[in-house]
Amino acid sequence: MEKIPFTPQGYAALEIELKTLKTIERPAIIAAIAEARAHGDLSENAEYHSAKEKQSFIEGRIKELDAAIGRANVIDPSKLSGAIKFGATVSVIDEDSDEESTWKIVGEYEADVEQRLISIRSPLARALIGRDVGDSVEVQTPRGSKSYEIMDIKYT
Secondary structure, eight states: OOOEEEOHHHHHHHHHHHHHIIIIIHHHHHHHHHHHHTTSOSTTOHHHHHHHHHHHHHHHHHHHHHHHHHTEEEOOGGGOOSSOOTTOEEEEEETTTOOEEEEEEEOTTTOBGGGTEEETTSHHHHHHTTOOTTOEEEEEETTEEEEEEEEEEEOO
16 A cells, blocks of 8 residues: 655644544534434434434544554655655745745645645646756646746755
8 A cells, every 4th residue: 555645743633633533523423313313203303314424424534544544654854855855845936927935745634725735746746846946847737837936945
């Protein structure tokens, strides 16, 4: 099985989510199902069906997180340097609009565009990997081709 790269922060967040699901969410939904069952006829009991649906989601997420943790490869970016690799925080400038943006390349489970965290499998990250400051990269996006110049690389 293929290892899944994580930053230390991303791995810790995954462990916290898993612990929360197992120790708080799972017992709460079991109690909600028991309470809904006590209301009688299950065929027309919306609370029961809703709770069972939520239980299914929680159990699925627990299995997914257990599998991810079992395949985790935690990489500490602060020990890296040089050309862009996993864990790099990269500042780029759009060569068409001169708009500057900064992105951190993280694992798939950590990606969050609003927090400027992009998956290592994203088109931008794939274009940046192996490149260095001053290089230009061409990225195919859903809105067409974009050109970026790499301004800075940090590993923190």
